[in-house]
Amino acid sequence: MKNQEQTRYHLSESDIPRFWYNMNADSPVPPTPVFNPVTKDLITKDALEALFPLPLIEQEITMERYVPIPEEVREIYKLYRPTSLIRARRLEKVLDTPAHIYFKYEGESPAGSHKLNSAIPQAFFNKISGTHAMTTETGAGQWGSALAMACQMFGIDLEVFMVNASFLGKPYRRVIMETFGAQVFASPSPRTKSGRSYLEKRPDHPGSLGIAISEAVEVAAESGGKKKYGLGSVLNHVMLHQTVIGEEALKQMDLAGEYPDVVIGCVGGGSNFSGLAFPFLREKLKGEQQTRFLAVEPTATPSLTRGIYGFDYGDSAGIVPILKMYTLGSNFIPDPIHAGGLRYHGMAPILSGLYNAGLVEAVAVEQRAVFEAAIQFARAEGIVPAPESAHAIRTAIDEALDAREKGEKRVILFNLSGHGMLDLSAYDQYLHNGMTNGAVSEAQLDGLAERLPKVNLPG
Numbered sequence: 001m002k003n004q005e006q007t008r009y010h011l012s013e014s015d016i017p018r019f020w021y022n023m024n025a026d027s028p029v030p031p032t033p034v035f036n037p038v039t040k041d042l043i044t045k046d047a048l049e050a051l052f053p054l055p056l057i058e059q060e061i062t063m064e065r066y067v068p069i070p071e072e073v074r075e076i077y078k079l080y081r082p083t084s085l086i087r088a089r090r091l092e093k094v095l096d097t098p099a100h101i102y103f104k105y106e107g108e109s110p111a112g113s114h115k116l117n118s119a120i121p122q123a124f125f126n127k128i129s130g131t132h133a134m135t136t137e138t139g140a141g142q143w144g145s146a147l148a149m150a151c152q153m154f155g156i157d158l159e160v161f162m163v164n165a166s167f168l169g170k171p172y173r174r175v176i177m178e179t180f181g182a183q184v185f186a187s188p189s190p191r192t193k194s195g196r197s198y199l200e201k202r203p204d205h206p207g208s209l210g211i212a213i214s215e216a217v218e219v220a221a222e223s224g225g226k227k228k229y230g231l232g233s234v235l236n237h238v239m240l241h242q243t244v245i246g247e248e249a250l251k252q253m254d255l256a257g258e259y260p261d262v263v264i265g266c267v268g269g270g271s272n273f274s275g276l277a278f279p280f281l282r283e284k285l286k287g288e289q290q291t292r293f294l295a296v297e298p299t300a301t302p303s304l305t306r307g308i309y310g311f312d313y314g315d316s317a318g319i320v321p322i323l324k325m326y327t328l329g330s331n332f333i334p335d336p337i338h339a340g341g342l343r344y345h346g347m348a349p350i351l352s353g354l355y356n357a358g359l360v361e362a363v364a365v366e367q368r369a370v371f372e373a374a375i376q377f378a379r380a381e382g383i384v385p386a387p388e389s390a391h392a393i394r395t396a397i398d399e400a401l402d403a404r405e406k407g408e409k410r411v412i413l414f415n416l417s418g419h420g421m422l423d424l425s426a427y428d429q430y431l432h433n434g435m436t437n438g439a440v441s442e443a444q445l446d447g448l449a450e451r452l453p454k455v456n457l458p459g
């Protein structure tokens with residue numbers, strides 16, 4: 001008999017997945033080519049090897065359906081995996097909805113978010129490839145914290161370029177990274193050519209993810225192979241690592257005796273959403289399920305709902321490989337909203353392709369409505385969510401209210417990608433100082449197609 005009152009659905013350590021799931025093996029959308037940012041020709045393995053170790057490059061291009069998770073990685077996953085699947089019964093009551101709301105809680109990770117799911121394997125595959133030092137960027141600080149912890153565990157030095165607005169506004173994230181042994185620099189920084197060029201234009205530059213990526217990549221590219229670069233989202237291998245979320249959730253929904261009608265996640269570069277959604281999308285593509293997939297972005301960085309699908313640089317200075325993605329343009333500087341992890345101009349190529357093919361839907365939500373949902377959720381469930389994750393909560397609540405209106409029993413599953421205990425200044429601002437919504441102006445999108453780099457398509 002299923003326990004009708006159960007709230008948390010637990011798995012044991014032996015249920016931690018032994019394989020990552022590769023969406024490219026089943027996606028009806030073929031993988032899109034990647035171009036060298038300098039020559040605009042197809043990228044070579046050599047160019048990628050300046051930045052990434054070989055095993056991660058192989059994961060980037062593999063068409064194998066399942067990629068084994070090394071035991072060394074599973075051992076560290078055991079510090080926090082499997083994460084809980086929780087039925088938000090108290091929120092359901094507050095909303096007076098017939099919908100059943102479940103969330104996968106990735107904030108149980110010691111680094112505070114899902115980012116550790118990819119940080120651990122990235123550090124591991126670098127370690128076994130002989131890497132002693134890495135560089136990376138961080139927006140709100142979640143990715144930097146995760147990679148700092150993982151690098152510490154594998155004895156790799158780490159330099160983090162942290163978006164200046166967050167460096168100033170989230171000092172405790174910097175302290176966590178330093179506690180784990182990383183060196184943290186505000187970006188733009190005087191340490192790199194690209195950083196100096198932005199500082200010349202504006203000494204108090206707030207920075208952006210795109211700029212911080214340029215700096216981290218520049219340091220790795222100019223290290224003569226000594227330093228490798230790690231990216232916390234967007235790339236195929238990051239989507240791959242994050243599928244542990246969805247594989248666990250499939251088993252946990254089974255324990256609950258239900259199956260989601262809709263799967264929801266917030267999207268910055270797309271990794272936490274994809275990590276939850278892809279295993280469920282695999283089941284749908286088998287023809288067995290009718291699930292909808294809903295990606296939620298801020299109105300301040302609406303790459304899916306307002307961007308265009310084309311080839312663009314992954315960074316602002318134009319030194320990172322060119323990917324096919326939904327993009328707002330690599331020089332896009334978004335409104336300074338509090339969900340720093342969502343302030344990225346592009347979207348993961350795999351997810352972009354699925355969205356373009358109509359297999360995934362997207363919606364953009366405004367910042368004040370997001371915090372209203374975050375606080376409603378915190379008061380009902382006792383968890384203060386990360387501002388990024390609260391975008392998913394907003395949309396989950398909207399789905400639950402829509403189900404109430406239509407008198408439907410709808411099963412909703414969303415990803416609570418992280419906790420917000422280091423984002424309290426954002427809550428303070430919402431509660432006491434007024435908050436803006438964040439939007440794009442038409443001027444920012446003007447002539448976007450013409451501004452994208454022209455690549456040399458083969459054939």
Ligand SMILES: *Cc1c(COP(=O)(O)O)cnc(C)c1O
Nearest residue numbers: 142233268269270271272341418
């Ligand atoms: C980084 C981050 C995100 C956004 O990145 P994705 O790659 O889209 O998942 C979302 N939530 C949290 C808590 C984050 O730290």
